[in-house]
Amino acid sequence: MAALPGVAPLVDTLGPTHVPHAPVIESAGALVWRVRDGELQVRLVHRPRYDDWSWPKGKLDPGETFQTAAAREVAEETGRPVLLGVPLPGLQYLTPEGRVKRVHYWAARRAGRRSDSAPLAARAPVPPVSVEEIDRAEWLGVEAALARLTRAADRNPLVALAEEYEHGRLATHVVAIARHGKAVARAGWHGDEEDRPLTPTGHAQSAALVPVLAAYGVGELVTSRWERCAATLDPYARAAGLRPVSGDHLTEAQHERSPSRVARTVRELLESERSAVLCTHRPVLPTVLDVLGQHSRRSVANVLPTKDPFLEPGEVLVAHVAQTAKGPRVVAAEKVAPPLH
Structure with a gap:
């Protein structure tokens, strides 16, 4: 970790x-x-x-x-x-x-x-x-x-x-940001980009996320519609009996056209009191992290990932969010890389 x-x-x-x-x-x-x-x-x-x-x-x-x-x-x-x-x-x-x-x-x-x-x-x-x-x-x-x-x-x-x-920082909910598990290389995939699947390692990473998300009480799943993201959250969705909310705006292609829609989704998760996970792609992470930084304590914002790749495949950034008079505030953060069996 x-x-x-x-x-x-x-x-x-x-x-x-x-x-x-x-x-x-x-x-x-x-x-x-x-x-x-x-x-x-x-x-x-x-x-x-x-x-x-x-x-x-x-x-x-x-x-x-x-x-x-x-x-x-x-x-x-x-x-x-x-x-x-x-x-x-x-x-x-x-x-x-x-x-x-x-x-x-x-x-x-x-x-x-x-x-x-x-x-x-x-x-x-x-x-x-x-x-x-x-x-x-x-x-x-x-x-x-x-x-x-x-x-x-x-x-x-x-x-x-x-x-x-x-200091009002104990009652929190979680917004977990997950990068999808390891996927088949672009050069080795001859289908549509949106259908590019996870590798066996990627599927193992997805299964390893289940007890981590459960430990934080994640009750809402938001994901890019593309296969590799949807498949990353599928084991937890099945184990917890949850239905993920998927959107095109969280894909690489739509994010490039309209990053503001991604930013709005992150803000909505911060404002909610229900713990959630958002699964997306490496090129989308700068927008996600920018919103988190804007709503973070300075000590947290100063060390959020700033360099590519931001998160490794299958890795999760767990933001702990307190509701304050000035709005949601990220008061602590952790990066978790579930071990593979």
Whole structure:
């Protein structure tokens, strides 16, 4: 996963002279939050094995992205599915066995609205919480949670979460920009350009997008009508039971004639409160990114991709959008390249 602002650096608690030799243990989790009676609350879990209070998290399975692992592990440790929001500072520390462990965190909210049902359909069912893993869980206010956490370093993502809340940047929806998967080369295709298909690698990239989009709660699909874009979103559409909205204006040819129609579509997705993915082509990305930049915090706008190819085939730029008094604002962004199995 390549990181843009919003994916905060890891908080390193290793000793200054430690040089790890064993492979790093990669983990992911989330701070599940809610607001009750005007108070920000978070969900802490107690692990009997370690007798500690911490955030729900766990190791990555082979082939998982950090985002997919975070959504899966939090669901398994809290018993409820969650949808990921803005990224938070992660941690890097030594385990009792002397190995380096990295934990990547996101803000998350419990899924529960009717509109959440589609993305959840693309995930495996949530199993019952294992009491051997987690025997207690509590909602606590920020100050109480800071006091309850066993590991001092675990306070860092909570402080960041509270700051996002205070600045109105915690309640967000996602606008994901996907470049279609790897397609058959133009020189090797003798049919119409609009029918040029994905390669086997492109189809694998499309399948790998399914758990990523589900982790963010994507419930709306917008795509170029051309085959390689439509096919990129098809696995997720089928898994989530969604019908994509396709348009000629998102194709390379129509974009060249009228980029303003593409810009309008991106603005509409930013203004909506429903998480969405837009799949298009490399030549269309400059217009898409320009609109995102116009609606971004300066720290985000300054590092959005500016050089061709902007995104690699099958790669996704995830923009986290908060609704403000001045309109939609991209408050964080991530670039995700799902691994191929």
